[in-house]
Amino acid sequence: MDDVPTGKVRWRRTALLLVPSAAISTLVVALTAQGSVAASLAVAGDAFKVRADRLDGTGLVQFTTVDKDASGRSHHVLATGIGHARLHEMCVSVLTDTPLGAMTLVLRSGRGKPVEAEDLVLDLTRIDTDATFDGLVLGRDGASLSGGPRELLGRRGQYGQQARHLELTDFRLHTHTITAGAFKFKGLDIAVKPGRHECF
Template sequence: MTDSPEPAAGRVRWKRFAAIAAPAAVGAGALVFMTAQGSIASSFAVSGSSFKVSADSLTGTGFVQYGGVDASKDGAKHPVQISGIKSAQIRNMCQSVKVGPFTLRLTAGTGAKPVEATDLVLDVEQLNADAKFTGIEIGRDASTLDKGPSGAQGTAGMFGQQASKIELTNVRQVAWATTAGTFKLSDLSMKLGDECF
């Protein structure tokens, strides 16, 4: 009996690709749709994978920030910095997530109209950006934060900060979860590609 020949390097096994990518694309599409409709609760078990988000700029009003912990369904804990923004505009947004050997990439706000979000809450593991805050309060008890989305408060005694306005440029973040009351994605494109950064 002879061994079957090895497949040529660089070839895609389309059945295997479809088996991996189709559920991810459907799930990501459903997540985007439900987030845009405001039907996702602010507390849920996160997936076992973080995702990357980049943007040329994010401007918003009603900003709060405090610490928290996201939990995966398997019980793993992920320390995060929770950032809440009442109203935000995002330009040239990219979101990418690894799905097995592939990367699912979503872009929006690449044209004249920015991405628009209300009651935006980001559970961030890492953030790099240039930042400008207006009317900032640093060191406020997280349970008393009142400038952000409704309910965006931390535990009593925990460090918190808030500002009337936030301006971020050259944004690069790794996050575990994002929720919003509304999420309007202009020029939306979702396809396989490279990571955002």
Template sequence: MEATTSRSPSKLRGARAGRRRGRIRWRRFPLVFGAAVTLGAGTVVTTTAAEIPVSFAVAGSPFTVTAERLEATGATQFASFRADGEGTRHPVAVVGIRSARISGLCQSAVTRSPFGAATLVIRSGAPAPVRAEHLALDLSRLTGNMTYKSVEMGRDAATLNGSGVTGPAGTYGQQARKLSIENMRLKAWSLTAGMFSLAGADMSVRRGERPCT
């Protein structure tokens, strides 16, 4: 004869609640693109755009991103300010992009310390382009050969509808249905994304100041 055991309904409910409390809600874990990126040779994807912090203190210096080509759908831009950890406010060009494909991407961040400088470098693998969705960048500088399609300049930043990123009412804004940039080089204080995927990527840390060029 087999022995059987039973639990009261209250004990069963308590056990289920304990299991729920012990679970990790992975969808709420944001992945920061930059110095805190953990990157292997596969693909890195951030959380959904709704789960990215709306505001955070930026590092004390901008990082560098270069690319052979960026092809974007739905791009918006307006001017604003971002504060670093010490409270210093930096003027930025806020750029929103609904979706993008980026070829030949290189991202670098220089860290300076009493022991010298070190540079974190992340490169995308070839030939697959980087895929990104719902991007928001705070730029201090951008250079390259840019082409806009269906562009609107002088639009109130609060009414921008191209990327999902809007600015304060009364602020100058502009947007385009399509944007392409060749030989892109930018300095950014921050970057957030609903999805950022790098296939076959490589990350390295080098002594000295060796930013992407």
């Protein structure tokens, strides 16, 4: 199981998982425009959206699991961990209904220098992208995954997959949470806009 093949696999426009949506109720952001900081984005209900021109990553691990939100509802997700990631032209958006109408929180970074993340973890419900993987292993036991963020493992007997390196281009994803040991942003722009102004 420890031997990893050296071939490449290309997946085009692949929807990993699709989960019915519910209303977004909470956004927690701990970010800074300069330097490296621990960071977390999360919502209490629906998934939010992330788009980027390109992601280069090393140490990918993935396994299926279930998240529960603050109201106790369960969401099937694909837990995705990347040891080190560089994201170019990144946009994150959260659409929220308020008594005054729809509101969108938009975060943008990575226009000049890419956003860098260490021990990046996302709980995906859907991704649409062109992808290239090096050293891809499908069907690995979730408890035996290696090379990804520390302590990110599935349960014994659970479906998992991993890769040494990945490159995603023009990707659009839906996720319930984003966490990282450290994020590094240059030229971070955060705006709250009335109406619907999602990344895609």
